[in-house]
Amino acid sequence: MEMEGDTDIKKVLSYWMEGEINNFVKVWLSVYVSLSYCYLIAKIIPKGSRRLFAFIPVVLLFLSLPLKLHSMHLGGLTAFFIAWLANFKILMFAFNEGPLSDPSLSLPRFLAIACLPIKLQNSQNVNKNQFSQIEKGHKSLFNYAIKGFSLALFIKIYDYSDYMHPMIMLVIYSFHIYFCLEIALAIAAAMARALLGVELEPQFNEPYLSTSLQDFWGRRWNLMVSRLLRPTVYMPVLSLSTSILGRKWAPLPAVMSTFIVSGLIHELIFYYLGRVKPTWEITCFFLLHGVCLMVEIAVKKSIKGRLHIPRIIASISTVGFAMTTIFWLFFPPLLRCKADERAFAEYVSVGAFVKDFFRAFDFSA
Incomplete structure (x- = not known):
């Protein structure tokens, strides 16, 4: 019976390592090798255009690697981690900016920060008030x-x-x-x-409790993306527009530029998920939210706190607007590529694997 059990285990593990899982392992091995290259190159080449040129092949590789995966979960998360997060961090690192620029980072920490949605805290440089905010964020x-x-x-x-x-x-x-x-x-x-x-x-702070679009996008939804887009898109455009529009209205084009970039990147992520020609509904979703957030900021600057909306009403209206626009523009592309059916099929496959795995260790028969 023991040999029979060993055979079953081999079958299960063989099945598990085939196809998507096998590709997933290869993709992430490529990611770690590429990031190790970036870590070592930065020790040799100073910040600037030369280092950027050395990083460009890695950026292009990270844009192509998600095409090796087809599942909603493994493929989608990998695309988010490397085509978006890692690439933005690498581009900042080329100019010695961003979370990877700390010269004290070891290779393991560099790899983790580069490809995962995390930001390390240095307890020596965090005051008590910041610690309180961090503790509140942990669920x-x-x-x-x-x-x-x-x-x-x-x-x-x-x-x-x-x-x-x-x-x-x-x-x-x-x-x-x-x-x-x-x-x-x-x-x-x-x-x-x-x-x-x-x-x-x-990374999230209960977005369904948002009281405004500023609150939703800036303080509650996918905070790592907000932290990446701020130095790479928002701040450069803000600096440029300040000289043209003045400090009061400069945030408006900076906000709009951030949402345009976010929309285009989401189109790319959705392409990885469905491999279908973009319909630009996702971009329209972010353009709409960008325009509405610009209006919200302009109104707040005009009334200067003279109008107070009850929190419950502000939350209902904000979440209601977000949900309505999600149903209208965000979900249709997902449903057209049968994302719901594919995701459910993946859950079923994982459940079947777990059952087969434990059945392989059942030697009582």
């Missing part, structure tokens, strides 16, 4: 357990999607995407914390 295990349970519940609900109103399913998709992203990023952050022994900044 309890109970918080993640509730979201994990909700995600599992959503997956079960999909079995009855034919009997549910399409609008209800869209709401479920919204929370599914948010919970899936937060849990995946929390796992990545926890792994980095365990391996590197550092405190990490949170």
Whole structure:
């Protein structure tokens, strides 16, 4: 019976390492080798155009590697981590800017910061008030357990999607995407914390509690992306527009430029997911939010705090606007490439693998 069990284990592991998983391992090995190259090159070539030129092949490689993967989860997260986060950090690093520019970083920390949505905290340079803000950002295990349970519940609900109103399913998709992203990023952050022994900044801050678009995009949703876009897009445009429009109105074109770049990058990520010609709905989504955020900023500057909207009304209107525009412009491209069906099929495949894996260790028969 023992030999039979060993055979079953080999079959399971062989299946698991084939196809997507095999490609996933190869992709990430390529990522780590490429980032190690960047780490070593920076020791030799000073910041500036020469270092940028040396990094360009890595940037192009990171744009092509997600094409090796086809799954919603492994492919989507890999595209986000390397085509977006890693590339932006590498481009900043070429000029000795950004989170990779710390000369004291070891290679393991460099690799973690480069390709994961984390930002290391230096406890010696953080005051008590900042520590308080960081601690508030970290969520309890109970918080993640509730979201994990909700995600599992959503997956079960999909079995009855034919009997549910399409609008209800869209709401479920919204929370599914948010919970899936937060849990995946929390796992990545926890792994980095365990391996590197550092405190990490949170990536989400309960976006469904947002009281304005500024609050949603700047303080609650995907904070790592906000931290990357600020020095690479927002600040350069702000500096340029200040000399033209003055300090009061300079943030408006800076905000719009940031949303344009974000929209184009999202189009790229969606292409990785569906491999279909862009319809530009995603770009329109970010353009719309950029325009609305510009209006919000302009109104706030004009009224200078003379009007106070109750928090509950502000939250309902902000989240309602976000959800409405997501249903209108964000979800259609996802649904056209059958992202929901593919994601569900991946959950089923993982469940089947887990069952087969444990069955392979059952020697009682």
